Amino acid sequence: MHAVNLHGRKPARRNRLLVAVSTFALALAGSVVMAPTASAAPVPGASASPTSVNRYGVSTVTLTLDGESSTQSTPTDLVLVLDESGSIDGGEFNQLKAFADDVVEAVADDGLFTNGGRAAVVGFSTGAHTVIGLNNNEATVRNAITGNPQAGGTTCISCGLNQANTVLGADDPARNQVVIVITDGNANGGDPTAAAATALQGKATVFAVGVGDGVSQATLETIASGPGNSNTFSAGSFADLAALLETLVAAVSVPGATNPSVAVTLAAGWDLVPGSVASNLAGGSIGGVSANGFTWSRANLADENLVITYQIKHEGAPCGPLPVNSSVVYNDDENAVVNFPPVVVTVNCLPPVADAGADKNVAEGSSVLLDGSGSNDPDGVITSYAWSGADAGVGTLTNAGNAIATYNGLDDGADAVTLTVTDDNGLTDDDSTTVTVQNVAPTLTLTSCPIAPNAVNTDVSFAGTFTDPGTLDTHSMSVNWGDGTTTPVPAVSSPVGATHQYTAAGIYDISVTVTDDDGGSDTKNCGFVVVYDPNGGFVTGGGWIQSPAGAYPADPTATGRANFGFVSKYKNGASVPTGSTEFQFKAGNLNFHSNDYQWLVVAGQKAIYKGTGSVNGNDGYSFMLTATDGSPDKFRIKIWETVGGAIVYDNQLGAADGTDPVTALSGGQIVIHKG
CATH class of the missing domain: 2.60.40.740 (Immunoglobulin-like)
Known part of the structure; x- marks a missing residue:
């Protein structure tokens, strides 16, 4: 509330603690007086x-x-009732008017006039008169106060109260009605103050201000709507009224x-x-x-x-x-009904950051770990991991709900796998990694190859199995029989096998290749496949060779002359050839003699036969002799322990069994006889 000095200047405004009052009650002479004061919600x-x-x-x-x-929330009518009796000298009356002016200014500052309020001034002494009726203009009211002359005379308080009642008019529940009475003395003897006050208090809140010691507290409480200091105020002199301004105006402008x-x-x-x-x-x-x-x-x-x-x-x-x-x-x-507007604050939670790890390579049939443990949440924790996106034609996922999952490669290809992480706020992030599944060739095993010699124009068969970690792969097979014939098989599954007939005698190598649909393959060879023609030619030979170093493993440095003689042929209708073979290497003290033959192959100018024999009179040895009839004739003999396979002699040591001989005869002759 504004505090206003008596000269019209306002000191600095300060907040007042205003007591919210909805009704004032006064019990005087057994009666209760109600004065409404309305207020609006904050x-x-x-x-x-x-x-x-x-x-x-x-x-x-x-x-x-x-x-x-109240002066802001509800239109308020304020009536100032001023004592103009002769007990107040001219200077004091001017102080009274200055105080009244300050009151009007202060209630104006509190919004009385701007909120539909009005003010009026009544003067009383021997009688009463209206200085200014209810008016809604601050300046007009204040000018009326300033220009009001003092009437003089005795003190008829009831006259002032009745005049205020008349100025207020009928009780209006929609308006606050307030009266301030300022006097320096008690009423004239026999003055009906109480009756006038009771009538006024029925529609207005009445405040009484006593100046000096000529007025009793009882008179003030009779005038006012309530006893004590709630509705009554005292000043030692008219000069002291200024000190009451803030308190009085605060009481008039009741809290909301x-x-x-x-x-x-x-x-x-x-x-x-x-x-x-x-x-x-x-x-x-x-x-x-x-x-x-x-x-x-x-x-x-x-x-x-x-x-x-x-x-x-x-x-x-x-x-x-x-x-x-x-x-x-x-x-x-x-x-009061007060609804505060809603307040919204946006919380910017940061999503997690998924890290699916580096790209990976994995072979078909194998697995690789996908590591998402590098994922993080900058403002929380990750609550779940979910790996997805594995192509069923390439691979599968296990432990897909863990930070580290397992990718199982099924077939070659590049597979984009996605990691989705969720944090404790339900926010998500994705990251992908590429898993490249690399093809693994099938593995072929030949479980059965021709071992015994086979006659021409008879079935020669092999059998085998294969595995492939690429469980989705399909396979084909190709068989090279070694005689210029190749058999393709577009679609195979394990086990595999095939049959072929050779039309010419010879030593052949069956080569079997299994290929998957991604181009991976495995090839296995049967090796030495002997095909003979019992009705074909035979071979004879005799002479000597210069045995090279290393041919005799027992003494690799041994060289020199080695003598030989042999004959090998099929008798009519026989499936096993007959004949005799002798070989002597004196430098190695080696004397070999054949015991029997197992097979003979004569093909063009080349003859190969195999059998068993003895070395220096001891059995348990096998041999293979290869001879060519040409210019020059050439000879090779390989002798080994039947059990264990240890080489005893081979003048072409390390060469494959079907390799043409390279050692030319130093003397003698080899003849291929046609059948």
Whole structure:
């Protein structure tokens, strides 16, 4: 409330603690007088700063209430009743008028005229008169006060009260009606003060101000609507009236709210920061403080702006635009309805960062670990991992719900696998890695190859199995029989096998290749396949060779002359050849003699036969002799232990069994006889 000095100058404005009063009651002479005072609900406001925070961030919430006094909220009619009796000298009367002027200015500052209020002035002494009737212009009323002359005479307080009653007119429930009576003496003897006061108090709130010691407290309480210092005021002299200005005007401009309270309950996702609740008005109290809210309360709220601040901290979930307050409940004794606007603070939670790891290579039929443990959440924790996207034609995933999953390669190809991570706020992120499944060739095993010699034009067969870790692969097979014939098989599965007939005698190598649909293959050879023609030619030979170094492993340095003689042929209808073979290497003290033959192959100018024999009279040896009839004739003999395979002699050591001989005869002859 503005404090105004008697010379019309306003000191600095300060907030007053205005008591919210809805009714004034006065018990005088057994009667109760009611005077209505209306008020409006405080105007609320709410905001937060900042309005956007990170997860676990803090924002400051501000609630405001713009309170009003009765002169602001409800049109108020104010009547000043001034004592003009002769007991007041001219100087004192001027002080009285200055005080009355200050009162009008102060209530104007409180909004009396701007909110539809009016003011009037009544003077009384022996009688009473209206200085100015109810008027809504501040300047007009103040000018009337300044220009009012003193009447002089005795003190008829009832006259002043009755005149004020007349000026106010009929009781209007929609308006506040207030009367201030200022006097320096008691009423004339027999003055019906009480009756006049009772009539006036029925529709107006009456305040009584006594100046000096010529007026009793009893008279003041008779005039006023209530006893004691609520409605009565005293000044030692007219010069002291200025000290009553603020208190008197505060009593006239009654507060708009009595016992107001604001109960704040925070919404889910927020906690109250301990010790952060504060308000700007003295006399307020804060109670019921918990993580979920608090309650502010005060005895009254008038023409003043309440500011309540408190800090809220995000609990970590959820995110996005979040209401701050679950409820803000206002209460006062006037049952005012106040609805605070909602406050929303946006919480910017950071999503997790998925890391599916480096690209991986894996062979068909094998597995590789996919490591997503490098994923992180910058403002929380990752709660779930989900690997997906494996192509069923390339690979599969296991442990797909873990940070580290297993990728199982099925077939060659590049497979993009995605890792999705979810944090404790439900936010997600994806990252992909490429798994390249590399083809693995099938593995072929020949389980059965021709071992015994086979006659021409008879079935020669092989059998085998194969495996392939690429479980989705398909396979084909190709068989090279070694005689210029190749058999393709477009589609095969394990086991495999094939049959062929040779039309010419010879030593052949069966080559089997299994190929998968990705181009991977494996080839295995049967090796030495003997095909003979029992009706074909035969071979004879005799002479000597120069045995090379290394031919005799027992003494690799041994060289020199080695003599030989042999004959090998099929008798009519026989499946096993007959004949005899002798070989002597004196440098190695080696004397070999054949015991029997197993097979003979004569093909063109080349003959190969195999059998068993003895070395230096001891059995248990096998041999193979290869001879060519040419220019020059050439000879090779390989002798080995039948059990264990240790080489005893081979003048072409290390060469494959079917290789043409390279050692030319130093003497003698080899003849291929046609059949």
